[in-house]
Amino acid sequence: MAVTQQDGASAGQPAPRKNNAKMIFAISIGNALEWFDLAVYGFLAATIAKLFFPAVNEFYSLMLTFATFGVAFVMRPLGAVVLGAYADRVGRKKALSLSIWMMMLGTFAIAVAPTFTQAGVLGSIMVVLARLAQGFSAGGEFGSATAFLAELNPKKRGFYASWQFASQGLVTLLASAFGVYLNSGLTPEQLESWGWRLPFFFGLLIGPVAIYIRRQMHESEEFAAVAKQGDTSSLGQTVVAERQKLLLSFGLVILLTVTSYTLLFLPSYAVRQLHLEPVYGFTGTLLMGCIQLLMTPIFGALSDRIGRTPTMLAASLIIAVGIIPGFAYLDSHVSVLAFHILLGALALALTGYSGPLAALMSELFPTRSRGAGLSMSYSFAVTIFGGFAPFIIAWMINATGSNLAPAIYLAFGSALSFITVIYIRRLGLR
Template identity: 55%
Template sequence: MSSTIAVSRAQSRPDTWRTVVAASIGNALEWFDLVVYGFFAVVISKLFFPAGNDTVSLLLTLGTFGVSFFMRPLGAIVLGAYADRAGRKAALTLSILLMMVGTLIIAVLPTYQSIGLAAPLILVVARLMQGFSAGGEFGSATAFLAEHVPGRRGYFASWQIASQGLTTLLAALFGMVLTGKLSSDQMASWGWRVPFFFGLLIGPVAWFIRTKLDETPEFLAAETTTTPIRDTFASQKLRLFIGMGIVVLGTVSTYLVLFMPTFAIKQLGLAPSVAFAAIALVGVIQLVCSPIVGHLSDRHGRVRIMLVPAMLLFLLICPAFSYLVAHPTFGTLIAMQIVFGFLMTAYFGSLPGLLSEIFPVQTRTTGMSLAYNIAVTIFGGFGPFIIAWLIQATGSKIAPSFYLMFAAVLSVIALIAARRKLGFR
């Protein structure tokens, strides 16, 4: 009865959208810093990993991008359990503070030429700190959004993905403007630092907004557990594995988008500003369409909606990459990104809502954080590195499509298991 009353009050609250803005702006900042690092991998590789070979330098940079993801499961365990014990608001506030510290270090860090080996070592430490922070962000922000209006869980949780679209758009705009207006020397000297300082300007605003939020009614109405980690591993292993499988395609497609500027510049020979313009389109699609997909998932079922784009991605991605490699023009890249953006968003937009329903309130943040971040660490964080390695090892420029096809198969299996084993439609 108390749970019903709490939910009813939450649905009538005028500050529901303030909740969405608070969770979204913080999440956008978290992901903005991560995406910017991936987008400017080519520049960063020359400044911090001067190996004497551009390919080796790039692989080292992408490897460093992936190493930070080893901290994500730890962040998921620590911050996820903290959120299930102390509340979603407390974890959200802590995660954004940690991300701001990591971003500050990267923004002001001297390059290899100035301080030698200390530069890449400190860069790795900052990336590890950001990885730890991001490990607790997804589960806390998604639970925070999903629990305010449970009757529309898919719609409100989808703003988690929409905020990542905003991240992609902002990072791509920075890339497009900076690479279009600055010379190579200016980019290497100070241009690449601009987006990180921009993130630092937003950070305090996001932190302040989050400190003024109310805790979610669903969390307040539920009995908390003092052992969310043990409970998750003891009685929810099947749910954990299914959740991980569902996340695989979402994370691989996201980090393939993250890799596309590097792919377009290094493999297709396109201008950096052109490559970033194409990525900006994906950000717009994700920002606008994610809430629509989330709304549809509330009405028609999440598994049903997610299966269609998953299978279409499996069927279309290889022919699309083949055509792009054969016709490496701006128009072809734009067309591919539009199709890819719609399919990725159609899958990803329903994912937070489904993931939040797989786990009970008492262990929701821990379960979601673990499922999401283990999958992201294994399949997403090293995605750009794996893709770059596949291209070099196979000698084929369409190799990125093989990785996405593999991810699609895993996620389709997980979605079918969610329907048959857990009863989701």
Template identity: 45%
Template sequence: MSATPRRAVVAATIGNALEWFDLIIYAFFATAIAKTFFPNPDATLSLLIALGTFGVSFFVRPLGGIVLGAYADRAGRKAALMVGMVMMMVGTTLMALTPSAAQIGIAAPILIVLARLLQGFSAGGEFASATVFLAEQSAERRAFYSSWQFATQGLAMVLGSVSGLLITNLLPPPDVAAWGWRIPFLFGMLIGPVALYIRRNVPETAEFEAAPTLKNPLIETARHQKRSIAIAIGLVILCTVSIYMMLYLPTYSETALGLEPGAGFLGTLAGSTALFVLTPLFGHIADRIGRIPVALTAAVALVVVPVPLFAALIATPSATLLIATQAMIGLLVAAYLGALGALMTDLFPTASRSTGISLSYNISVLAFGGMAPLVITSLIARTGWLGIPSYYLAMAAVVSLIAILVAHRRGLR
């Protein structure tokens, strides 16, 4: 990878990594955040409120996707990345510095909800702008470059897992609950200005500059790209469910399986390491043999594998089995994500590409991904059935498998 594409990869992915780092830390420390900002005598209700706040940002993602996606198609991918970065920095700062409900009362949960809304709005446009920016670095290596957008999600999960392990092992539980969970958010707050500086100093993509500029990309996309949007929504379902499932497993392992918090962090560390290391490799393979064969194989495996994996874990809960489960899921998800960015990019013309991907991605995340932890936790609490996560993931794989086949019929390779 030469210097210019390398700078482009860093510029595009550093914001994505920060966004996912914040999401992961929130998910990992959901119990402590619940006690800090949403205290309630019923611990389960407190956790559900915290998870609901985690999910509330996904309701503004489509709005962020519409606004920033259209802005990226009019003003450029780089301009949209800059705006999204500023909003993300404000949200992270609020998460890091907002006093507890015991200190400032109702203002605390209001500020946390505001932080999640800001992060959701910025994230709504971040995914498409960064993915398209990467994919447009090279038409011949589209899968490889766009795969780095997903690989950095794995990197963020690695950093989040390491942070969680260090904090939970070095600090006593009362300190973790009182202030230790804030440390990673403070780290993220400091990274923001660095990311902003890097993004300001990269050039716009040649593909965007050579394409005509649409007066209203949103209207054009809604009129002429309905089928592509529907296919892309189907493709993203497996992506978003699998990622948020991996984020949720530390909470699941602690609350449903009774394992120590450290086991959940180690499991996510194994899965996210596989995601970070292997996603670009599968992106390279997808450029060589085709995106459809790679994505199809991974989707079929994710239909078949999760149910027996979880059945074994539930029958004999242990840190070893949890790590093995996360590592296997991480491997299969890496294969799917290696091809996904290029598949989505090729569905849309350059002039409305960011808008189309923003709409489809954020609709899918809102409907199937962001609320997954809340839905699964609620269903387990009501039914007592611990195998729900595996069936949720397998059903998502079935839907995406159908979308892959439809995309293939439309000529994608």
């Protein structure tokens, strides 16, 4: 095996802890790229619907786009199984590099895809295949990245692992900033002609930077020690030995994924249901991204002091109880200010939950099976509850005529995760 030297450590050895800040940056920038490409697709759903999935009316066109958004999540469990097991067998670094290459391939395909007008159904098929590749990539990214961050410093696991979700806040910032620019700086004709491609080309530009940085990474101390002893688990062993913990980790993710992917629907919700200008839908999600980026590490660090579950219980209960009244008030008092206040409050509550979440999930699994355990539990939860959230919510609103559909879905997901956290406490796992 070829060995390279970086800051006095070999590629097969753990990185010194003084390099932890560099490792956080390496994970975060690659993680941000992975989720940026997914978020942009959701934020540009209305435009993509017109260009690639024209239908007899606007609603059916949008539903086709949301279905295409969701179909990528069907591939996530497969990506989680393959890349998660790969990470436990050969290392987090190699798995992370592979996932980012696959994401870039899917992003490139979408960026250059011909529209329905230009190439008929060929362009639509190209987008669907690209989404499948992105879904496979993202399925393995979470487990490898989270395991790596959680293993950097066990004494500060909450703080380090929280950057998994803080970096997703950076994604929301970037994607929302593009949404603001595209909807305020371009005419509708410019947006549909070429403007919608800009975020995807931006993702391609930062991709090589992320790949280069990740090539300089070293395995965590925990994994390096386990790999040296040859104490790694096969996929089958992980499923059999950790089945209860897989279910618990699955339950923990529900609230996060329901909230995160409902967020992608909100720009369309602000326009279609609240009749606000498109730019305000994106400024609302921009606010959420700022709060997520700033507050998630704070709650993660707090969990190192007081434990993982206290803020998670409080946050999930607040969302479960308060989200429906909040949306009801917004529906009866529609304004930009009310919309932003609701999203800001939701973001703050979510960070109280997501800050300790990655550390708690990581601590459920032993090091030898952590990559596969995290990837599988997260990806199955995201596939079932998150990927089709925009599709489900849009269908619920159309079927019921009620603008409270997003709140009902959020309350349901919050209740399930609240019960899971209580069960974990009663088992004494944390």
